[in-house]
């Protein structure tokens with residue numbers, strides 16, 4: 001995954017840096033009409049009536065709610081934290097990883113009907129792939145995902161938890177605990193929906209695959225589920241994939257919105273390594289390698305990546321929808337957003353509005369964060385080696401290559417000022433400026449994932465998916481309510497779906513429920529979910545499975 005990039009730029013870099021920092025691109029000549037927010041309508045399965053009572057039980061029955069709380073509690077109590085320095089090989093330390101054995105045993109005892117209808121394949125020991133075979137093998141399977149692992153709880157902040165993070169406390173309204181929002185509620189909810197469907201006599205035409213990784217929170221290097229699926233079914237073999245992410249039910253500028261993620265920004269870890277001759281600190285040069293890298297740091301923080309507002313970014317449509325429907329947004333900003341697709345000046349206003357006024361620059365540009373610095377070993381010895389780690393999140397309009405080139409161009413004045421050599425290691429080492437006695441700098445890309453392919457948001461796949469959100473929230477949860485806008489959005493982080501791109505173009509990152517993740521304190525202190533939210537989630541999966549099962553796409 002991480003090793004191969006689609007193009008090699010190295011040759012071009014040698015030629016020189018002709019990076020233009022402001023963005024110019026040509027707009028179509030015609031001064032086209034303002035774009036419109038794509039509309040979606042409620043969709044429900046044709047056999048809805050025979051499932052209405054079960055959906056009502058899921059959403060309203062006290063007994064169901066109680067049983068569901070207990071399932072979530074058991075999942076929280078069965079701890080599955082992962083750490084950055086966990087052993088990469090599972091095989092070499094089976095005992096270490098046995099917490100996932102316990103978690104799987106819990107699933108087995110909690111969901112007997114599901115286990116009776118599916119075949120479980122354990123991939124790389126603890127990756128769980130359940131296959132619920134459909135009657136029509138010509139239909140592409142639906143893939144439902146979640147991850148079993150959670151981030152740890154810091155001992156330092158443990159005392160700030162109002163509820164023990166591993167007890168799964170329920171106060172009649174909310175369930176608390178590490179991983180409840182990210183994303184054990186999703187994993188348990190998927191299985192609860194299956195259990196209810198089976199209980200109600202459902203058996204699928206279309207195969208349904210449940211795929212649960214066990215190291216998502218540390219980047220997923222042990223996750224071989226997608227590889228396994230690709231080997232078994234081939235490329236482009238799935239109907240659609242649903243995983244965590246997105247924003248469900250938030251009010252943005254006065255508009256009730258649901259924003260599933262239909263793309264993800266790219267990811268890159270890059271090291272800037274500077275090596276200079278050592279020596280005694282009593283006779284120092286004017287600048288040490290630490291001083292020089294300090295100047296690079298200043299340049300890197302001063303030079304932001306350019307902003308874009310184009311249809312390559314699903315958030316384009318999110319903001320178009322907000323602009324079209326918002327009662328609060330300034331009318332000139334509205335106008336600019338709606339004409340941003342064909343008017344350069346308007347596009348500039350829209351970018352500035354999102355970047356500066358809303359402070360959401362990460363939506364419209366690549367970002368960089370300087371995260372780790374090491375260098376020097378002794379007070380009386382000059383530093384010979386300094387290393388700076390920069391994390392870059394790549395906008396949809398850019399690539400691993402373009403952001404790397406921008407970083408190189410940004411530090412280049414410092415390289416020249418101090419007569420340093422420069423090399424780039426982007427999947428192979430390349431000299432850019434010859435080695436120099438004063439010192440040598442290496443820019444090394446240690447990990448990179450390009451931006452995710454864009455999920456289509458027109459056509460049947462999207463209409464059924466977005467339509468189910470409408471139906472669950474506008475007809476079931478809050479009967480006869482209207483005005484929910486379902487618009488595509490961009491994920492600024494990566495989920496396990498980054499391994500699944502070959503399997504289908506229809507990838508939805510969406511966790512149904514009442515709260516966007518940030519308000520649920522995912523990864524934070526007092527992580528929780530409202531129990532109502534969890535019940536909505538089960539109802540959503542239940543309906544989505546029924547609707548996908550009856551379509552012939």
Ligand SMILES: *[C@@H]1O[C@H](CO)[C@@H](O)[C@H](O)[C@H]1NC(C)=O
Pocket residue numbers: 066067069070170
């Ligand atoms: C659920 O019901 C059982 C049995 O009545 C009870 O012991 C338990 O406390 C209830 N749990 C919750 C979360 O209400």
Ligand SMILES: *[C@@H]1O[C@H](CO)[C@@H](O)[C@H](O)[C@H]1NC(C)=O
Pocket residue numbers: 155
């Ligand atoms: C946190 O505290 C527990 C219990 O005292 C201990 O077992 C664990 O190693 C500690 N974790 C860290 C990361 O220090």
Ligand SMILES: *[C@@H]1O[C@H](CO)[C@@H](O)[C@H](O)[C@H]1NC(C)=O
Pocket residue numbers: 001226498499500501502
């Ligand atoms: C997808 O397919 C390409 C081309 O066959 C392959 O190189 C890659 O490893 C596959 N897997 C992923 C996760 O992209």
Ligand SMILES: [Zn+2]
Pocket residue numbers: 147182183216244
């Ligand atoms: Zn997660």
